[in-house]
Amino acid sequence: MGAESSLRTRFERGLGAPICLTWELTYACNLACTHCLSSSGRRDPRELDTAEALALVDEIAAMQIFYINVGGGEPMMREDFFTIVEHAVARNVGVKFSTNGTRLDAAAARRLAATDYLDVQISLDGIDAATNDAIRGAGSYARARRAMDNLKDAGFGPFKISVVMTRHNVDQLNDYEALAAHYGAQLRLTRLRPSGRGADVWDELRPRAAQNRDLYHWLRARPHVLTGDSFFHLSALGDPLEGLNLCGAGRVVCLIDPVGDVYACPFVIHDQFRAGNVRDAGFASVWRESELFRSLRELGSAGACTSCGSFDACRGGCMAAKFFTGLELSDPDPECVFGHGEDALRSARERPAPTPDHSRRVPLSLSSRR
Amino acid sequence: MTLLAGADLSRAWALSDRVSLREESFGALVYHHDTRRLVFLKSPTLVDLVRRLDGYDNALAAIDDVIEEAARPRYQRALRDLIDSGVLDGR
Numbered sequence: 086m087g088a089e090s091s092l093r094t095r096f097e098r099g100l101g102a103p104i105c106l107t108w109e110l111t112y113a114c115n116l117a118c119t120h121c122l123s124s125s126g127r128r129d130p131r132e133l134d135t136a137e138a139l140a141l142v143d144e145i146a147a148m149q150i151f152y153i154n155v156g157g158g159e160p161m162m163r164e165d166f167f168t169i170v171e172h173a174v175a176r177n178v179g180v181k182f183s184t185n186g187t188r189l190d191a192a193a194a195r196r197l198a199a200t201d202y203l204d205v206q207i208s209l210d211g212i213d214a215a216t217n218d219a220i221r222g223a224g225s226y227a228r229a230r231r232a233m234d235n236l237k238d239a240g241f242g243p244f245k246i247s248v249v250m251t252r253h254n255v256d257q258l259n260d261y262e263a264l265a266a267h268y269g270a271q272l273r274l275t276r277l278r279p280s281g282r283g284a285d286v287w288d289e290l291r292p293r294a295a296q297n298r299d300l301y302h303w304l305r306a307r308p309h310v311l312t313g314d315s316f317f318h319l320s321a322l323g324d325p326l327e328g329l330n331l332c333g334a335g336r337v338v339c340l341i342d343p344v345g346d347v348y349a350c351p352f353v354i355h356d357q358f359r360a361g362n363v364r365d366a367g368f369a370s371v372w373r374e375s376e377l378f379r380s381l382r383e384l385g386s387a388g389a390c391t392s393c394g395s396f397d398a399c400r401g402g403c404m405a406a407k408f409f410t411g412l413e414l415s416d417p418d419p420e421c422v423f424g425h426g427e428d429a430l431r432s433a434r435e436r437p438a439p440t441p442d443h444s445r446r447v448p449l450s451l452s453s454r455r
Numbered sequence: 456m457t458l459l460a461g462a463d464l465s466r467a468w469a470l471s472d473r474v475s476l477r478e479e480s481f482g483a484l485v486y487h488h489d490t491r492r493l494v495f496l497k498s499p500t501l502v503d504l505v506r507r508l509d510g511y512d513n514a515l516a517a518i519d520d521v522i523e524e525a526a527r528p529r530y531q532r533a534l535r536d537l538i539d540s541g542v543l544d545g546r
Contacts (some may be wrong), residue, residue: 092495095481102477104484104493149477151486151493177475179488202488 088225099336102148107351108341110156115187118221123354124281125158126445132343137166142173142448144368148400152179161188168358183372186232194239206247212257237268248271255296258303272371279409280352281439318418321395331400335381337403352405358441388415411436462499462538467546474542485542494542
């Protein structure tokens with residue numbers, strides 16, 4: 086799905102509607118992953134109710150948004166999860182939903198398998214329990230694998246195994262490939278971002294520079310591996326990776342959070358990137374009229390990156406990664422492959438605190454639930 | 456669904472019922488619900504051509520009616536690409 090540069094510029098100036106959007110159905114989660122982008126844990130009492138959620142699906146369908154990435158929190162914690170998802174599919178809005186798999190039992194797997202236009206992504210952040218559970222919590226590896234078994238038994242077809250790349254699992258990529266082959270699944274790799282609780286673990290978990298180079302070459306050799314356009318900052322290493330290779334925040338994607346707040350992308354749940362709320366005048370008006378989104382669609386200065394010959398390849402990298410590490414948006418990505426980010430980090434301001442935070446106040450273990 | 460690269464444009468083709476098309480200022484975005492692929496129609500003229508294919512038993516005739524002569528080879532290639540990616544189906 087490569088886009089030439091003139092088309093990319095059109096995308097950077099924004100589309101009439103998002104290509105897709107991420108919709109987090111709830112902040113409730115029965116896990117407490119250390120890198121959670123949305124600092125999830127506790128349900129927010131202001132979350133959209135079923136009627137509001139179905140009306141939002143109708144608006145998404147009317148705007149001809151092709152598909153929604155449903156997440157959370159754990160979306161299956163909502164009792165009306167299937168009602169919302171099946172309504173979207175019935176309105177010709179594709180659904181890709183991310184789950185920790187803990188509630189994906191045999192019956193749920195059969196119901197998902199019977200639904201068209203629906204993709205399932207099960208998160209697994211390590212190829213073994215030790216690596217995975219250190220991030221996602223004790224017992225989470227076994228339950229994610231059981232969910233995969235259930236999908237396989239139900240004949241779901243090629244579900245996705247979704248992996249946030251850390252310095253502990255980059256070296257497991259070939260094993261991941263074998264696991265995906267075992268299930269007939271697709272592999273989906275995404276970038277660890279310093280967003281939400283991810284800010285607390287970013288320094289210790291993010292892949293090392295050499296690992297990022299290995300990852301780039303591994304991905305270049307496997308264009309079928311999905312990345313959600315996550316690693317475009319690595320495209321500065323040579324030929325571009327698959328995808329649009331641009332920051333789509335507020336331009337071609339956005340996030341709707343469980344209470345209806347609209348943010349520029351799933352990685353910037355912070356007041357500074359909140360464009361509005363769907364409860365006020367609907368989602369379309371936020372997308373089209375928000376001052377924040379309008380400003381993101383103006384092609385600003387590339388700052389220090391202007392003089393870099395690779396700017397056209399990486400476009401300066403990820404806005405969220407810069408913001409939550411205290412960099413200016415015109416600075417290089419903190420993980421710039423040429424090391425310019427490291428220089429910028431040395432003079433960065435204090436890192437902003439993530440807002441809002443729905444983390445549980447006391448840690449819980451999987452076995453203590455249900 | 457996928458045909459040979461040299462798909463026969465003298466046949467009748469039309470937008471697949473497995474795709475959604477949304478017009479944008481540059482042309483249109485097309486999303487294929489089966490392959491989950493996004494395809495770009497990079498000019499309003501191409502969007503117009505694709506929409507009008509439905510009225511022709513021969514896609515080459517549609518090109519002759521809609522596209523000026525010098526540009527026709529380019530639009531033939533564009534339609535073949537759309538056939539390859541499953542955006543257009545034979546009727």
